[in-house]
Amino acid sequence: xxxxxxxxxxxxxxxxxxxxxxxxxxxxxxxxxxxxxxxxxxxxxxxxxxxxxxxxxxxxxxxxxxxxxxxxxxxxxxxxxxxxxxxxxxxxxxxxxxxxxxxxxxxxxxxxxxxxxxxxxxxxxxxxxxxxxxxxxxxxxxxxxxxxxxxxxxxxxxxxxxxxxxxxxxxxxxxxxxxxxxxxxxxxxxxxxxxxxxxxxxxxxxxxxxxxxxxxxxxx
Amino acid sequence: xxxxxxxxxxxxxxxxxxxxxxxxxxxxxxxxxxxxxxxxxxxxxxxxxxxxxxxxxxxxxxxxxxxxxxxxxxxxxxxxxxxxxxxxxxxxxxxxxxxxxxxxxxxxxxxxxxxxxxxxxxxxxxxxxxxxxxxxxxxxxxxxxxxxxxxxxxxxxxxxxxxxxxxxxxxxxxxxxxxxxxxxxxxxxxxxxxxxxxxxxxxxxxxxxxxxxxxxxxxx
DNA sequence: ACCTGAACACCGTTCAAGT
DNA sequence: ACCTGAACACCGTTCAAGT
Numbered sequence: 001x002x003x004x005x006x007x008x009x010x011x012x013x014x015x016x017x018x019x020x021x022x023x024x025x026x027x028x029x030x031x032x033x034x035x036x037x038x039x040x041x042x043x044x045x046x047x048x049x050x051x052x053x054x055x056x057x058x059x060x061x062x063x064x065x066x067x068x069x070x071x072x073x074x075x076x077x078x079x080x081x082x083x084x085x086x087x088x089x090x091x092x093x094x095x096x097x098x099x100x101x102x103x104x105x106x107x108x109x110x111x112x113x114x115x116x117x118x119x120x121x122x123x124x125x126x127x128x129x130x131x132x133x134x135x136x137x138x139x140x141x142x143x144x145x146x147x148x149x150x151x152x153x154x155x156x157x158x159x160x161x162x163x164x165x166x167x168x169x170x171x172x173x174x175x176x177x178x179x180x181x182x183x184x185x186x187x188x189x190x191x192x193x194x195x196x197x198x199x200x201x202x203x204x205x206x207x208x209x210x211x212x213x214x215x216x217x218x219x220x
Numbered sequence: 221x222x223x224x225x226x227x228x229x230x231x232x233x234x235x236x237x238x239x240x241x242x243x244x245x246x247x248x249x250x251x252x253x254x255x256x257x258x259x260x261x262x263x264x265x266x267x268x269x270x271x272x273x274x275x276x277x278x279x280x281x282x283x284x285x286x287x288x289x290x291x292x293x294x295x296x297x298x299x300x301x302x303x304x305x306x307x308x309x310x311x312x313x314x315x316x317x318x319x320x321x322x323x324x325x326x327x328x329x330x331x332x333x334x335x336x337x338x339x340x341x342x343x344x345x346x347x348x349x350x351x352x353x354x355x356x357x358x359x360x361x362x363x364x365x366x367x368x369x370x371x372x373x374x375x376x377x378x379x380x381x382x383x384x385x386x387x388x389x390x391x392x393x394x395x396x397x398x399x400x401x402x403x404x405x406x407x408x409x410x411x412x413x414x415x416x417x418x419x420x421x422x423x424x425x426x427x428x429x430x431x432x433x434x435x436x437x438x439x440x
Numbered sequence: 441a442c443c444t445g446a447a448c449a450c451c452g453t454t455c456a457a458g459t
Numbered sequence: 460a461c462c463t464g465a466a467c468a469c470c471g472t473t474c475a476a477g478t
Contacts, residue, residue: 042462044451053452135412154331192357196358211432227441264470
């Protein structure tokens with residue numbers, strides 16, 4: 001049953017590795033079929049054997065990033081279910097921001113691969129442990145994913161990558177920028193400049209996820 | 221003080237109008253400097269008089285979409301502050317999804333124009349009325365924006381545009397797709413297929429925003 | 441100052457041909 | 460079956476030249 005013709009010189013795995021390499025070294029905007037092919041020392045068309053098209057390449061990359069999200073925090077026995085949910089969200093945010101191009105990737109299409117399903121299932125399991133009905137657990141699982149992905153999107157647009165040192169540098173930058181804004185029309189925003197400058201930090205993220213989880217438990 | 225040289229044939233407003241027209245007629249992916257120029261019957265270079273570059277064009281478009289968000293719902297006297305916040309979030313989601321390319325636009329860069337500041341200020345005002353401290357109001361204002369933008373991003377990636385009829389059609393499509401998934405590894409997800417299929421609906425959005433707001437008020 | 445025309449350095453994708 | 464080479468129809472941006 002040997003396949004006819006010449007043997008494959010590449011694989012989807014190798015193509016994805018090269019694609020992530022391009023993003024790591026030159027940024028997400030530099031990602032292209034032609035550049036990945038160049039890195040692999042092959043003509044652009046050769047990639048179409050391993051990937052259907054550009055969108056297919058991106059789907060594969062999204063799936064790999066999602067597979068890197070650690071579901072283990074949802075099983076830490078010493079934490080309450082609510083605390084586990086918060087820690088999971090923190091870990092997921094960190095993974096998406098830390099992966100080369102992770103934030104940009106999740107915006108390129110629907111997140112409905114196998115690992116996204118497993119993530120949803122793990123959230124459902126933990127949420128039902130808090131006493132929520134199964135239907136409310138499903139709604140809550142989506143709300144949590146929305147919150148993580150929305151955070152990651154806004155942070156990435158702002159230049160963040162989940163690194164605490166970078167977070168601090170960006171906060172200082174934003175604080176200075178707010179100082180230059182005309183405060184007369186937005187007095188409350190000006191008064192809370194210290195908080196606004198720290199919107200994209202782990203502390204702010206933890207605060208809001210905790211509120212979301214608390215709101216779900218209060219109603220349930 | 222008349223400016224020397226030939227008069228301007230275009231304006232930033234006209235360029236932005238044409239850009240939104242391209243997105244409306246051919247989708248966000250079709251948006252390009254060259255295509256906008258073609259619509260205006262001008263060479264691509266002519267646009268550089270009115271817009272610094274492609275990123276500048278996108279910034280202008282984001283600002284216009286943000287200016288279309290109605291802050292009026294935050295001032296409806298017959299509603300409680302919490303209800304006003306939920307209605308505002310619903311209206312903001314609807315505006316972003318309804319605008320041609322609105323969802324794709326908000327992912328193209330930081331949202332920090334003048335209208336974003338005014339939106340933040342209006343949220344702060346309403347949140348302080350609920351009895352939150354000014355600092356917590358600032359955190360809450362960002363959490364709400366994260367939630368709306370995350371929702372819009374996921375819905376747009378899934379093909380939604382905020383239209384209720386389209387929402388219903390997509391829900392039925394997703395329900396059928398879930399039927400084909402192997403349920404053995406994700407029993408809870410399979411059991412809640414009806415809810416999962418309706419993740420991207422106004423009802424689900426209202427549910428999660430309400431929980432987020434409730435969580436902020438309980439803690440405050 | 442504003443616009444054109446030509447050019448540079450890129451894209452994704454298809455097709456016909458080689459092995 | 461897999462890969463190459465050539466081609467098609469696009470990009471954003473720059474530069475020199477015209478008015």
